[in-house]
Amino acid sequence: MERVARAHYKEDSGWSPFPGYRTQQFRIRGPLPPGIDKVLKAGVDLRAPTRTATIEASLLRFDRYLVVRGESSPIDLVWKRERASAQGRTLVLFLERGSLDVGSDQRRLRLEASQIAIVPPGAGPVVLHAHEKIAGVIFSFAASELAPLQTRWYHSDGGVVRESVLALLTAAATASPMPDPQAATSLRSLLRAAAHSLLVESTHVSNLRDTDTLALVRLIVENRFQVPGFSVDGIAREAGLSRRVLERRLQAVDASAAKILRERRIQNAEALLQEQPGLPAREVAMQSGFSSPVTLRRALASQRTSLES
Structure with missing residues (x-):
């Protein structure tokens, strides 16, 4: 597994380029390394049907937000949600290529290319099963960031909101770190706005499902x-x-x-x-x-x- 940290922690100066922000790239070609969960520090397990995989990803962690832009050969990703902090997070999946089964104790759905799915906070693992080579973006954030908005399961073919948010998240995950704290504040505001727009649209649709077909x-x-x-x-x-x-x-x-x-x-x-x-x-x-x-x-x-x- 190759890993390139583009922003990292230093004991004498803390996070570089500023607190709470970390970006990295990683690449896996061949057997999945043991203890990959500890390497990624994301509470996930990766399982490949042939025990080998080809994965390339860019990752951004910023405060309570996580953005991953990548592509992978057929694989299972298990988000374990063992900690209370993980159980309070919303997961948004943007699939650009391939197909993906998304499942938990509450619901299962099939995500196709150009579709979006939202998984609400909860206990129990979430399993993402890729049947074929896939590419897309994972966006995760603490639900408390957007209280009192509530998250529900959501599955859509996408539209203006999806395309706009996807472009923002792709840029955030793949851009070089910004040493300017003011730029960091702007990025955090954009990530919150992206999460807000997704929840507003999904909540509006969910409410209409219950009242006015x-x-x-x-x-x-x-x-x-x-x-x-x-x-x-x-x-x-x-x-x-x-x-x-x-x-x-x-x-x-x-x-x-x-x-x-x-x-x-x-x-x-x-x-x-x-x-x-x-x-x-x-x-x-x-x-x-x-x-x-x-x-x-x-x-x-x-x-x-x-x-x-």
């Missing part, structure tokens, strides 16, 4: 309609419902998830065509979530026909 569907569609291939199955998954239950609830209020998604895409396409008449059809389709210009034209023609009838 139609409002929840509209929120999900507004965040995801521009993603080509996003469908009713994706809406149901983010709503935490089976497709059948989702459709039944919407039928009760004379609504349809497919219709809401289609109309939002058409609305966006019509606005683009009006505001930018020379914009190529392929660009309009892409920005509106249609798979191709042909699909876009069919949707617009169908909309005009329904309005005329």
Whole structure:
């Protein structure tokens, strides 16, 4: 295991470049070293199906925040949560490539590329099982940092919040240490804002799941309609419902998830065509979530026909 500490502790001067901040890189190629938990000091165990692994990661520890940006061959990561401090932490997973099973005593889910999952504080281990080569970011923070906001299990295809936070965390994990204490204060504020935005979005979605399915569907569609291939199955998954239950609830209020998604895409396409008449059809389709210009034209023609009838 190769490890490069980019900020480290000195007995005469404390943490370098300033207290509470540490970054490091580590690389594993071959057999997993014994006692890796003590090396990482993160309360985790790594297990590889072939007892060998290829892992590269950049890590940032800053006060109550931890950011890890890396990629790995198939592996199991077990976050043991044995200490009280670990049991009070929220875990956010951003998967960029591959697939990952996330499980604990409370819940299990499958995380696919470009998705995000939030694991709330609690006791008992959390197991991350990678079936294939994966890449992504792990973000962990003390839940007390954001009290009284509560964390719930959350699984989403992502959107503006995910992309913005992911870019920030990637930069934080891979950038060189900053010797300026003022810059450190700014970074801490950014990390807290990132955690806050994730919890606000997930809490809003969770509350809507409990009260208003139609409002929840509209929120999900507004965040995801521009993603080509996003469908009713994706809406149901983010709503935490089976497709059948989702459709039944919407039928009760004379609504349809497919219709809401289609109309939002058409609305966006019509606005683009009006505001930018020379914009190529392929660009309009892409920005509106249609798979191709042909699909876009069919949707617009169908909309005009329904309005005329």
